[in-house]
Amino acid sequence: MRNALSAALVALACLLAPCGALAAWAVFDLADTGRYVSTTAPLADDPAVRDAVADVLADALGDGIARKLGAEAANGALGPFVREAVHSFTRTEAFRTAWEAGNLAVHDAVLRAVREDGAVRGPVTVDLAPVAARVRAHLAADHMPLAHRIPVERTEVAVVPAEEVAGLRKGYHALDAAASWLPLATAVLAVTGIAVAACRRRALTAAGLGTALGGALLALAVVLGRRLTLADLPDRVHRPAAGAVYDALTATLRTASWLLLALGLTVALVSWLAGHRTHRTPPAPAVTTPAPARARV
Template sequence: MSLHQRPHRPHLRNALSATLVALACLLTPCGALAAWAAFGLADTGRYVDTVAPLATDPAVRDAVADAVGDEVVRELDPKTAAGPALGPFVRDAVRSFTRTEAFRTAWEAGNRAVHEAVLRALRDDAAAPGPVTVDLAPVTARVRDRLAADHMPFAHRIPVEHTEVAVVPAGEVAGLRKGYQVLDTAAFWLPLAAVVLAVTGIAVAACRRRALTATGLGTALGGALLALAIAIGRRLTLADLPDRVHRPAAAAVYDALTATLRTASWLLLALGLTVALVSWLTGRSGPRREPPAPTATPTGGSRQPPATLPRL
């Protein structure tokens, strides 16, 4: 019975190895995505450092100037009849403000406040249900001071009350909280599971060199798929924007936030190809076993068993 089962053992080992290696290669890009979301986007310091350079991006400055200028004009309309006439001057003043050091300070402070408010809502399960709000009064105060310094009429009438602005609707908080908890858990377990499955798959393989080569190629494929997913996500994100004028600003923000993830995808691609290439070259340049030479006979023919003399 064991003689019939022995030839099938390499096939079973190779099948198990292929399954484990495939799972490891599938979990690798998913683990990179979860780690990026949990340790990159969910860290306020890293997030602010990532978006801080966007304050000097022309597309982002123009988008902020249009949004803030429209809001200021909307606030002036019911308070003075000159609101519509002052619209172009207000927008020009806000656009000029976005090119100052004060705007960069306000940009970082506003992003930090929004990020901390969102994280607080996602991490606090006992928080009261409701939208995530942020007080943007300090930003409005800076704009008002800028307009007043430029001797803009009615600038001192711009209200700077502590108005709570909703950044996340109440209906989306519960779903985002569950998603954050899943990502936070997956960021630790997915990379660890990928490493364990890859090592186990290589260890149980009948030919470990081939399993290592397959693991490298699978990792490279996972990195390429992750880079493709980032590109598709960018295209879909920009396509869903209702305002085409602000798509360059949204593209700049998307590229800044996904820069680390793109780097991780290219690292996976390069690492996987390097491992596969080294493993393949090592197998080709390794020592080869020569087949045993046939035993020569004096007559040049095959050796015959000695004849048995008949017993007398």
């Protein structure tokens, strides 16, 4: 009974360990505004991300030009100049500043949608007008003809579709609650399972191997999540940019999975070596004292 109870507790602790790492990553890393901005800031130098942002901005500016100046101006001589200028703008320091400001706005909008019930009833959107204004100023500084006539309108891009906001909110609330008690529950279950075991060394070895297996499964889940995320994108051209963003945001989670794997294997190896050494150590020879001889009469 002790061994069965110990095995159940250790197995449950090993299952909860990767789940606790996932919840802690979502709440304390991904939902932290400062960490999110610092994580996404280097992506402004990624070529795939720059090209994807430039395409979105060029399309938004082209739509505005078509509404204000007509389709001929958007598709004629002005259109290619605008697209080329937008791509050039993504290589400037002003773009890096706009990129950080845009990511900050996106993060605030998503957090407001998932934390406050009913705060956002439609899709979560971000306005590209401030970035478009910077592009127009960049074109005007380069003395591009008709740059001052490029319209800067409110252009909202959906970050989270309306049908996914409710599910995202429920998932965030569940992870927020789990991040507080899952790590503590994992530690309590592991310690209790090892304490009630008939052979604590074997229970400790099993806990280490189970923790390593949980870390490996978490790393596999990150890889599968990347493939599924990129496969769901309708635009294949922007998949390299989405992959770069995914890799940046899950870097901490990948590190946590490798730490679980390394910690589990280390604990299991040390426990096995300690038990193996104990079994191979020969017992000390018993010292016998001869009985005193009887004196003859």
